Amino acid sequence: MTTDSHPSDEKFKVILVGGGTAGLATAHFLERAKKEGWAPSYLQVTVYERNEEESNSVRYPLQLSHDARSALQTILSPHSNGSLVSQSNYGITHGGVNIVNPDLSHLYSNVKHQNEQPQWVHRKVLKDVLSEGVNIVKGKRVIRVREVEGKFEVVFEDGGNELADLVVGADGIGSLVRSQTHPSFPNFPLLPYVLVQFKLATPIAQLPVMLNKDSQNIILGNQCNSLHTIPLHGNELPHMTPRSAITLSDQGPFAEPDSTVLAVQQALRDPNTGYVLVRMYLNVSGEGAGAGAGWEDLTEAAWIDKILNILRNDGTDKGLVEVVENDLIPGTITATGIVSNGPGKHVPYSNGKVVLVGDAMHAVPPTNGNGVAAALKDAQGLVETLLGCSEMAGGAGPIASLLPQTYHASLTRSEIYLKESLHLLEISNQSGLSGFIHKSTLRLMDMF
Numbered sequence: 001m002t003t004d005s006h007p008s009d010e011k012f013k014v015i016l017v018g019g020g021t022a023g024l025a026t027a028h029f030l031e032r033a034k035k036e037g038w039a040p041s042y043l044q045v046t047v048y049e050r051n052e053e054e055s056n057s058v059r060y061p062l063q064l065s066h067d068a069r070s071a072l073q074t075i076l077s078p079h080s081n082g083s084l085v086s087q088s089n090y091g092i093t094h095g096g097v098n099i100v101n102p103d104l105s106h107l108y109s110n111v112k113h114q115n116e117q118p119q120w121v122h123r124k125v126l127k128d129v130l131s132e133g134v135n136i137v138k139g140k141r142v143i144r145v146r147e148v149e150g151k152f153e154v155v156f157e158d159g160g161n162e163l164a165d166l167v168v169g170a171d172g173i174g175s176l177v178r179s180q181t182h183p184s185f186p187n188f189p190l191l192p193y194v195l196v197q198f199k200l201a202t203p204i205a206q207l208p209v210m211l212n213k214d215s216q217n218i219i220l221g222n223q224c225n226s227l228h229t230i231p232l233h234g235n236e237l238p239h240m241t242p243r244s245a246i247t248l249s250d251q252g253p254f255a256e257p258d259s260t261v262l263a264v265q266q267a268l269r270d271p272n273t274g275y276v277l278v279r280m281y282l283n284v285s286g287e288g289a290g291a292g293a294g295w296e297d298l299t300e301a302a303w304i305d306k307i308l309n310i311l312r313n314d315g316t317d318k319g320l321v322e323v324v325e326n327d328l329i330p331g332t333i334t335a336t337g338i339v340s341n342g343p344g345k346h347v348p349y350s351n352g353k354v355v356l357v358g359d360a361m362h363a364v365p366p367t368n369g370n371g372v373a374a375a376l377k378d379a380q381g382l383v384e385t386l387l388g389c390s391e392m393a394g395g396a397g398p399i400a401s402l403l404p405q406t407y408h409a410s411l412t413r414s415e416i417y418l419k420e421s422l423h424l425l426e427i428s429n430q431s432g433l434s435g436f437i438h439k440s441t442l443r444l445m446d447m448f
């Protein structure tokens, strides 16, 4: 496949900065197009990822919304999609995928959902599937992107550099590519919410009876009434010493977990392990300016104390507080400030040869799986545009003339997600409504 605009002996190089959801999905789709013959062989795709190792967050499951699932169905080949689906196993044995409690399992049995995609996926499972066939170089941090004689130069921390025909900034919320190509958007502001997640070693069948039987959600008091407990089915965790979390917290921030806790932490590395995931969106708007800033830096022990205090002061059912005291698995707490570029404050389109995707372009709160959906939809949109451009032997025109429209579509979509997420966060933080909202969500997902 050659075109007037691209000599066959020259590569068309695409560099993706960042190997998260958006970067891997873009690269996977492009490689699949090459393999299946709808992209020319001169297309060369490389992902540069700063981290050598996966971060802790890879052990948390991701919610896959309807949009995320439909994007995955386009991006993945039937084989890879089958692999994702088969590893998911609909919550009967898999740790990353199930949705609600066992009482509802008849509603989404293997039979009903045969060959359908999961609503929750273990990040590692998704990353592994998206990484298949992708040329990814780990441990390479990009520190500069600049135009050099019609091409784009990517400079690495180790002093190396590479020229590309197209650079895709898929480097997440703190995007370096965005800060260099759009200096007026160096950072997205923090919303007054903190997302706290942790895991419980409670055997799923023994979840306290007061947990809402028909919803993931428990309605609490004033502060944290959008707390979700999500039982993710899979192999049982080893038994943990009762009150490990609170003991660790009593011993201070640098206490060593005991051997039973270490065994549980080890078991969690296997994506087939079942556990209870708890998520809280804390409204920290009362904390003053820069609400939420610094919360995520608290030590683990401080977080355990903070969580237990919040739950007790919020009038949470004593049985649930006891479960958290006994079964919170040390080493599994993450607290993340929620950032957003705010509706109507989009990163402008600036250049046809450097493009942003995923959180780098638009920070979307993770509510309802919108963060991943936005990243996957961006990847799908960008690849579809790229495959149609004249540089790839398509008939739709040069890439630089097509990208503004793709950009616009992505920003419009992310703005819708953003408004929906903010609305949900606000409503679910009004006492009493969160159960209703989450039931409605389940209903929308055709699961209730």
Ligand SMILES: Cc1cc2nc3c(=O)[nH]c(=O)nc-3n(C[C@H](O)[C@H](O)[C@H](O)COP(=O)(O)OP(=O)(O)OC[C@H]3O[C@@H](n4cnc5c(N)ncnc54)[C@H](O)[C@@H]3O)c2cc1C
Residues within 6 Å of the ligand: 017, 018, 019, 020, 021, 022, 023, 048, 049, 050, 051, 057, 060, 061, 062, 063, 064, 140, 141, 142, 143, 170, 171, 172, 173, 175, 176, 195, 197, 334, 336, 357, 358, 359, 360, 364, 365, 366, 367, 368, 369, 370, 371, 372, 373, 375
């Ligand atoms: C705790 C937590 C829970 C979440 N839960 C959900 C959920 O349930 N559902 C949902 O939809 N969303 C969720 N989200 C949001 C979701 O993870 C993001 O929206 C989504 O991953 C965005 O994908 P991305 O590829 O744009 O960015 P990221 O996944 O952040 O990937 C960016 C990648 O770029 C790499 N990188 C950064 N800078 C450089 C550099 N200079 N050079 C090279 N590499 C670089 C990073 O190491 C990273 O691997 C959650 C987020 C958090 C923090």
